[in-house]
Amino acid sequence: xxxxxxxxxxxxxxxxxxxxxxxxxxxxxxxxxxxxxxxxxxxxxxxxxxxxxxxxxxxxxxxxxxxxxxxxxxxxxxxxxxxxxxxxxxxxxxxxxxxxxxxxxxxxxxxxxxxxxxxxxxxxxxxxxxxxxxxxxxxxxxxxxxxxxxxxxxxxxxxxxxxxxxxxxxxxxxxxxxxxxxxxxxxxxxxxxxxxxxxxxxxxxxxxxxxxxxxxxxxxxxxxxxxxxxxxxxxxxxxxxxxxxxxxxxxxxxxxxxxxxxxxxxxxxxxxxxxxxxxxxxxxxxxxxxxxxxxxxxxxxxxxxxxxxxxxxxxxxxxxxxxxxxxxxxxxxxxxxxxxxxxxxxxxxxxxxxxxxxxxxxxxxxxxxxxxxxxxxxxxxxxxxxxxxxxxxxxxxxxxxxxxxxxxxxxxxxxxxxxxxxxxxxxxxxxxxxxxxxxxxxxxxxxxxxxxxxxxxxxxxxxxxxxxxxxxxxxxxxxxxxxxxxxxxxxxxxxxxxxxxxxxxxxxxxxxxxxxxxxxxxxxxxx
Amino acid sequence: xxxxxxxxxxxxxxxxxxxxxxxxxxxxxxxxxxxxxxxxxxxxxxxxxxxxxxxxxxxxxxxxxxxxxxxxxxxxxxxxxxxxxxxxxxxxxxxxxxxxxxxxxxxxxxxxxxxxxxxxxxxxxxxxxxxxxxxxxxxxxxxxxxxxxxxxxxxxxxxxxxxxxxxxxxxxxxxxxxxxxxxxxxxxxxxxxxxxxxxxxxxxxxxxxxxxxxxxxxxxxxxxxxxxxxxxxxxxxxxxxxxxxxxxxxxxxxxxxxxxxxxxxxxxxxxxxxxxxxxxxxxxxxxxxxxxxxxxxxxxxxxxxxxxxxxxxxxxxxxxxxxxxxxxxxxxxxxxxxxxxxxxxxxxxxxxxxxxxxxxxxxxxxxxxxxxxxxxxxxxxxxxxxxxxxxxxxxxxxxxxxxxxxxxxxxxxxxxxxxxxxxxxxxxxxxxxxxxxxxxxxxxxxxxxxxxxx
Numbered sequence: 001x002x003x004x005x006x007x008x009x010x011x012x013x014x015x016x017x018x019x020x021x022x023x024x025x026x027x028x029x030x031x032x033x034x035x036x037x038x039x040x041x042x043x044x045x046x047x048x049x050x051x052x053x054x055x056x057x058x059x060x061x062x063x064x065x066x067x068x069x070x071x072x073x074x075x076x077x078x079x080x081x082x083x084x085x086x087x088x089x090x091x092x093x094x095x096x097x098x099x100x101x102x103x104x105x106x107x108x109x110x111x112x113x114x115x116x117x118x119x120x121x122x123x124x125x126x127x128x129x130x131x132x133x134x135x136x137x138x139x140x141x142x143x144x145x146x147x148x149x150x151x152x153x154x155x156x157x158x159x160x161x162x163x164x165x166x167x168x169x170x171x172x173x174x175x176x177x178x179x180x181x182x183x184x185x186x187x188x189x190x191x192x193x194x195x196x197x198x199x200x201x202x203x204x205x206x207x208x209x210x211x212x213x214x215x216x217x218x219x220x221x222x223x224x225x226x227x228x229x230x231x232x233x234x235x236x237x238x239x240x241x242x243x244x245x246x247x248x249x250x251x252x253x254x255x256x257x258x259x260x261x262x263x264x265x266x267x268x269x270x271x272x273x274x275x276x277x278x279x280x281x282x283x284x285x286x287x288x289x290x291x292x293x294x295x296x297x298x299x300x301x302x303x304x305x306x307x308x309x310x311x312x313x314x315x316x317x318x319x320x321x322x323x324x325x326x327x328x329x330x331x332x333x334x335x336x337x338x339x340x341x342x343x344x345x346x347x348x349x350x351x352x353x354x355x356x357x358x359x360x361x362x363x364x365x366x367x368x369x370x371x372x373x374x375x376x377x378x379x380x381x382x383x384x385x386x387x388x389x390x391x392x393x394x395x396x397x398x399x400x401x402x403x404x405x406x407x408x409x410x411x412x413x414x415x416x417x418x419x420x421x422x423x424x425x426x427x428x429x430x431x432x433x434x435x436x437x438x439x440x441x442x443x444x445x446x447x448x449x450x451x452x453x454x455x456x457x458x459x460x461x462x463x464x465x466x467x468x469x470x471x472x473x474x475x476x477x478x479x480x481x482x483x484x485x486x487x488x489x490x491x492x493x494x495x496x497x498x499x500x501x502x503x504x505x506x507x508x509x510x511x512x513x514x515x516x517x518x519x520x521x522x523x524x525x526x527x
Numbered sequence: 528x529x530x531x532x533x534x535x536x537x538x539x540x541x542x543x544x545x546x547x548x549x550x551x552x553x554x555x556x557x558x559x560x561x562x563x564x565x566x567x568x569x570x571x572x573x574x575x576x577x578x579x580x581x582x583x584x585x586x587x588x589x590x591x592x593x594x595x596x597x598x599x600x601x602x603x604x605x606x607x608x609x610x611x612x613x614x615x616x617x618x619x620x621x622x623x624x625x626x627x628x629x630x631x632x633x634x635x636x637x638x639x640x641x642x643x644x645x646x647x648x649x650x651x652x653x654x655x656x657x658x659x660x661x662x663x664x665x666x667x668x669x670x671x672x673x674x675x676x677x678x679x680x681x682x683x684x685x686x687x688x689x690x691x692x693x694x695x696x697x698x699x700x701x702x703x704x705x706x707x708x709x710x711x712x713x714x715x716x717x718x719x720x721x722x723x724x725x726x727x728x729x730x731x732x733x734x735x736x737x738x739x740x741x742x743x744x745x746x747x748x749x750x751x752x753x754x755x756x757x758x759x760x761x762x763x764x765x766x767x768x769x770x771x772x773x774x775x776x777x778x779x780x781x782x783x784x785x786x787x788x789x790x791x792x793x794x795x796x797x798x799x800x801x802x803x804x805x806x807x808x809x810x811x812x813x814x815x816x817x818x819x820x821x822x823x824x825x826x827x828x829x830x831x832x833x834x835x836x837x838x839x840x841x842x843x844x845x846x847x848x849x850x851x852x853x854x855x856x857x858x859x860x861x862x863x864x865x866x867x868x869x870x871x872x873x874x875x876x877x878x879x880x881x882x883x884x885x886x887x888x889x890x891x892x893x894x895x896x897x898x899x900x901x902x903x904x905x906x907x908x909x910x911x912x913x914x915x916x917x918x919x920x921x922x923x924x925x926x927x928x929x930x931x932x933x934x935x936x937x938x939x940x941x942x943x944x945x946x947x948x949x950x951x952x953x954x955x956x957x958x959x960x961x962x963x964x965x966x967x968x969x970x971x972x973x974x975x976x977x978x979x980x981x
Contacts, residue, residue, distance in 0.1 A: 444735045488758065512745075520758075
């Protein structure tokens with residue numbers, strides 16, 4: 001179903017008229033929380049006490065509703081959703097909202113985007129999956145997430161699949177690489193499933209891992225751009241990387257003689273995908289934490305190595321054990337983290353010391369990702385984007401109402417996404433995504449015709465400016481629609497003063513208020 | 528105007544906190560992803576161009592899609608209709624012995640200013656891969672995605688190297704070409720600034736800089752409203768993320784409210800000159816490019832689309848070549864008259880040529896396909912000699928006949944003229960070894976630098 005957020009906005013404006021402005025004191029933080037304490041909280045707050053770091057206060061409901069929508073489904077709450085949540089008095093409302101969001105379709109869209117970054121889902125240069133295969137691969141990833149496929153199965157299918165790139169989508173894991181030589185495949189596997197940059201390994205360790213990928217074969221078919229990935233014992237790489245003794249070496253140094261009748265990738269998967277493996281569970285538990293808290297317990301999350309220890313080893317061990325106990329149910333891990341008081345801290349820090357961030361003493365500000373930002377702008381203004389993949393012919397055109405977070409293929413893009421640091425999907429490194437603010441981005445949001453047109457033509461602005469409502473009511477509606485909260489008294493006064501200043505026309509006052517809110521630090525960041 | 532722009536630039540630097548050390552410049556530079564270099568631990572190694580340079584700037588005319596060499600700078604009338612189609616009467620230029628395509632009469636009068644490379648080759652027929660090879664000098668398919676020439680110049684001659692202009696050092700007129708023109712592993716800071724808008728229209732609305740319909744007073748009112756409503760910022764005054772936001776906002780407003788808009792105002796140029804450039808997007812982009820290099824911008828790309836002529840090729844040539852002819856010839860003449868040609872490299876090419884043999888059959892009906900085996904480029908200024916021809920293709924334009932020139936040879940020559948060491952190390956985010964151009968040990972094919980025209 002296509003959402004009509006602007007329609008909801010009219011309603012919200014009307015509903016909001018009777019509600020008084022919030023006060024500054026409880027705007028971002030709350031004095032207390034009804035969230036029950038958890039083991040995560042014990043481990044984090046215990047460490048903070050030892051380090052004499054003062055954690056932030058619990059976040060307010062208004063902060064929570066916006067944060068959890070953005071973090072779980074990459075989507076801004078609608079005005080009505082935000083308002084209802086804020087006014088809801090049930091003590092369990094946060095846990096209930098978390099459960100609802102984990103079940104939404106956008107959960108699969110948003111996390112398929114994340115996984116597509118890591119798995120390099122892109123039709124064109126430099127990984128060259130080709131459009132059909134990129135679409136199939138993305139669909140498989142999205143389906144796996146929607147069905148909440150256990151992570152160990154997800155990983156095994158990616159590691160061991162054989163067949164056509166169109167019909168057996170996980171084989172694209174071995175195609176979405178810049179080089180298909182066994183060491184390059186080994187590097188991709190180590191990065192993705194072990195959180196390790198094998199470039200830093202001693203060469204014999206990488207060569208050892210490469211032995212398991214010496215038999216990965218590729219062949220084309222009569223169908224254009226179809227490629228079969230298969231176990232090829234006759235590959236010329238066997239002599240180069242494996243040798244006649246068929247001695248393979250695991251990353252932990254153990255060796256094995258590869259049986260001739262088994263696909264070496266399966267032997268490797270058997271070693272990797274088990275709770276006893278020191279990398280497998282650790283990698284994914286740490287990544288999920290970093291996705292939600294903005295920073296890994298081991299940081300960066302794809303740079304696990306002995307000299308980069310976790311900032312809270314017990315916390316990481318706890319998350320790992322919970323994930324194993326839940327049979328690698330990733331949503332369960334999400335739920336565990338999202339329901340913690342640590343996740344629900346305010347972003348207004350209680351302690352300015354540099355160690356505070358590394359020990360999760362507050363929720364860090366993070367600029368919205370390119371896709372999430374443009375989707376939020378489009379949701380508020382009821383507009384859409386044009387996406388295209390200029391290369392190759394035939395051109396790929398995308399339905400107008402498609403959301404950015406649902407774009408399947410990294411080659412399908414727009415100038416906005418490029419400007420705001422969408423990852424190129426070249427390497428699968430988490431750091432490919434660049435969320436830093438640049439002056440060029442500021443120019444675009446503050447003053448481009450692209451954004452200005454969206455605001456001017458939005459039904460929200462048209463409706464509010466024709467409504468003849470007092471400025472305070474208009475402001476309340478805009479605040480709920482754009483910042484997902486009620487305005488403070490001070491903000492209402494500022495909006496009123498602007499509208500009554502005589503320097504701008506009434507319609508311009510509405511446009512400018514919407515513009516100012518969409519350019520605010522609060523809108524541009526998760527907070 | 529020059530003075531007032533410089534003053535603005537100086538004001539930006541001051542407002543960001545004086546004295547401006549190199550470290551600060553790195554951290555705060557305009558259009559940079561603040562702090563990226565330092566965060567990544569690349570250290571403070573200087574990447575400034577240190578060699579003596581003849582050229583200060585580059586104007587890259589990028590004929591996106593791949594123009595046909597035979598119809599432009601490497602005519603083959605003797606090959607007959609199957610190769611030339613209707614364009615079988617090349618014209619003599621003002622340099623004895625050099626002929627070019629018949630639809631380029633104005634350029635023919637400027638041939639003493641440019642040189643033609645007729646033996647460019649890389650052998651790849653895919654747009655994106657070929658564009659990558661031509662604009663980076665590296666073979667595709669390696670572990671890394673290398674930066675394009677514009678990003679390399681922006682690294683060595685941009686803010687890190689003391690460039691202080693208000694206008695970003697790497698500009699694309701008007702739409703980005705996509706990722707093969709971009710910063711590769713150097714990251715977002717070195718991406719081009721794409722102007723958007725259309726210089727061929729009455730008002731060139733540079734996206735973000737020039738907004739139609741919003742008065743300067745309203746801009747100021749809005750800005751103060753934005754600051755008044757910054758409730759989150761007031762709650763966390765010490766936040767480093769927000770400081771980066773404010774710094775980039777200040778910089779953005781220097782462009783919106785400062786004098787930069789005047790630079791993009793082409794109505795300040797004489798109408799007669801604008802006519803000579805051609806009153807179309809490409810012609811006015813050439814004029815805009817001249818204004819930018821005049822202000823010291825080190826790298827300007829004119830992304831000129833529409834050369835991927837699989838069908839109706841000759842009809843397209845009849846439309847496009849007169850535009851190219853007028854715009855490029857006037858650019859060369861204008862640069863020369865202003866004394867800028869000696870310090871400005873003009874580089875004209877696409878990612879490949881087109882199949883010399885015309886595809887007369889349906890569905891192409893007189894089309895040409897992609898052709899990476901041999902194609903042409905034009906270079907002028909900045910230390911490149913004019914009136915020369917480098918290399919040759921065979922009688923049908925299908926093979927390199929003599930003196931192959933590979934993309935790394937052309938780029939290496941440009942870098943040398945710009946004072947950039949083609950072997951210099953590039954900063955790599957994972958600390959890998961990487962160089963501006965591939966080292967000899969990497970086995971990339973090379974025919975040697977273009978000594979004959981330098």
